[in-house]
Amino acid sequence: MSRQLPAxxxxxxxxxxxxxxxxxxxxxAVRIAECLDAPLPDHSQLTDAFVLICPTYADGQxxxxxxxxxxxxLNDASRRERLVxxxxxxxxxxxxxxxLSGRIISEKCNVPLLYSFELAGxxxxxxRTRAGLEKLGDHLCSTAI
Amino acid sequence: xxxxxxxxxxxxxxxxRLEDEKxxxxxxxxxxxxxxxxxxxxxxxxxxxxxxxxxxxxxxIRVFTGxxxxxxxxxSVGAPALMPDAITPHEEAVLTNIAFMEAVHARSYSSIFxxxxxxxxxxxxxxxxxxxxxxxxxxxxxLDTYAPGxxxxxxxxxxxxxxxxxxxxxxxxxxxxxxxxKLTNTADLIRLIIxxxxxxxxxIGYKFQRGYEQLDEAAQQELKDYxxxxxxxxxxxxxxxxxxxxxxxxxxxxxxxxxxxxxNKALQxxxxxxxxxxxxxxxxxxxxxxxxPDSENHDFFSGSGxxxxxxxxxxxxDEDWDF
Numbered sequence: 001m002s003r004q005l006p007a008x009x010x011x012x013x014x015x016x017x018x019x020x021x022x023x024x025x026x027x028x029a030v031r032i033a034e035c036l037d038a039p040l041p042d043h044s045q046l047t048d049a050f051v052l053i054c055p056t057y058a059d060g061q062x063x064x065x066x067x068x069x070x071x072x073x074l075n076d077a078s079r080r081e082r083l084v085x086x087x088x089x090x091x092x093x094x095x096x097x098x099x100l101s102g103r104i105i106s107e108k109c110n111v112p113l114l115y116s117f118e119l120a121g122x123x124x125x126x127x128r129t130r131a132g133l134e135k136l137g138d139h140l141c142s143t144a145i
Numbered sequence: 146x147x148x149x150x151x152x153x154x155x156x157x158x159x160x161x162r163l164e165d166e167k168x169x170x171x172x173x174x175x176x177x178x179x180x181x182x183x184x185x186x187x188x189x190x191x192x193x194x195x196x197x198x199x200x201x202x203x204x205x206i207r208v209f210t211g212x213x214x215x216x217x218x219x220x221s222v223g224a225p226a227l228m229p230d231a232i233t234p235h236e237e238a239v240l241t242n243i244a245f246m247e248a249v250h251a252r253s254y255s256s257i258f259x260x261x262x263x264x265x266x267x268x269x270x271x272x273x274x275x276x277x278x279x280x281x282x283x284x285x286x287x288l289d290t291y292a293p294g295x296x297x298x299x300x301x302x303x304x305x306x307x308x309x310x311x312x313x314x315x316x317x318x319x320x321x322x323x324x325x326x327k328l329t330n331t332a333d334l335i336r337l338i339i340x341x342x343x344x345x346x347x348x349i350g351y352k353f354q355r356g357y358e359q360l361d362e363a364a365q366q367e368l369k370d371y372x373x374x375x376x377x378x379x380x381x382x383x384x385x386x387x388x389x390x391x392x393x394x395x396x397x398x399x400x401x402x403x404x405x406x407x408x409n410k411a412l413q414x415x416x417x418x419x420x421x422x423x424x425x426x427x428x429x430x431x432x433x434x435x436x437x438p439d440s441e442n443h444d445f446f447s448g449s450g451x452x453x454x455x456x457x458x459x460x461x462x463d464e465d466w467d468f
Contacts, residue, residue, distance in 0.1 A: 092436045119410055
């Protein structure tokens with residue numbers, strides 16, 4: 001049986017850490033454009049269940065953790081209903097707000113926080129994420145959403 | 146030729162016309178995160194300080210003078226050296242903030258000293274930092290790169306290595322004490338410094354990437370070789386520095402893993418791949434927890450995390466995302 005992986009949607013600013021992580025994953029993924037005027041991924045690109053990978057931009061109090069474009073993206077209920085999980089990225093050096101965007105999206109959208117990683121991720125992060133997405137794909141198949 | 150400054154018309158900075166949105170984003174982040182050492186109740190650490198052995202005290206003071214030296218360099222030479230290379234006026238303004246915060250960091254170690262140590266201990270440690278060959282070697286390696294006339298992108302490489310790598314042989318110790326419930330207020334102050342340095346390394350690394358992507362392939366390769374060469378040189382010095390400081394307390398190997406982990410992160414800030422493989426970069430979980438308290442490692446995938454939590458169902462309205 002060929003494995004059906006959940007689709008991936010991600011956001012990455014020009015510093016490119018999340019983009020490099022997704023590139024190394026080697027899986028098809030849709031990028032949410034950084035520019036506030038740019039169109040968001042449309043429904044033809046989002047026909048299946050997907051996992052969102054999102055970096056964190058919080059200040060010391062945790063404000064601004066989720067990028068505005070990601071908020072806009074998730075504010076559409078028809079997109080949100082296909083979201084099956086979130087992966088947060090960040091930097092532990094930001095202490096308690098490390099990978100906060102993943103936790104916020106998980107709570108707001110009622111989906112599991114699957115994983116978190118730092119900056120562009122390590123080889124271990126890549127391997128764990130790939131294996132985890134396969135497992136999640138199997139699970140989604142068997143429960144056929 | 147850096148010393149022959151091009152004639153530029155003096156122009157007032159207009160924050161309502163941005164060439165690079167990242168400048169405003171980072172300016173906002175840095176200004177919101179502004180702090181002063183007076184806000185941390187360091188004197189609460191006096192009883193804890195008294196439980197350290199004489200050697201542990203000496204080690205801690207020495208580590209902090211080493212950190213003071215790096216902050217002093219970044220304040221008086223490093224960040225100012227990046228200013229003439231700034232592409233946008235807003236970048237220059239951000240660098241003035243970075244320079245000032247480095248002065249706050251350097252100043253805050255003296256607050257720790259005056260709270261916990263005797264004048265004699267403090268003077269001895271500063272003498273030690275003036276004379277320690279490894280500390281002086283790393284300072285020199287960085288200062289040579291900052292020298293006028295040097296390549297602006299090489300300066301950024303050195304700056305990112307200072308911000309994101311060289312501090313960490315020192316930052317390890319307060320995180321270690323904190324993981325053992327010692328000097329926890331001092332650790333709170335150090336975490337504020339770590340948070341600032343993370344933004345600095347990220348921003349300077351980002352500006353490096355903008356310059357790097359303009360270069361042809363040969364020039365990129367030359368610069369990348371330079372970056373990895375400098376990292377090797379600094380890593381060699383850091384190894385010796387670490388051994389000299391931490392051998393007696395038996396923490397050298399643990400600190401070295403922390404060095405590998407941070408070297409990889411410094412390279413990632415520049416947009417490069419990691420240098421050290423995962424098996425030598427897996428940091429002691431107690432140190433990771435001290436770095437980011439209250440944020441567990443979420444690993445639902447491997448089933449090892451305790452934090453697979455589906456949040457309360459919250460209707461997502463525009464106004465809910467109150468950022």
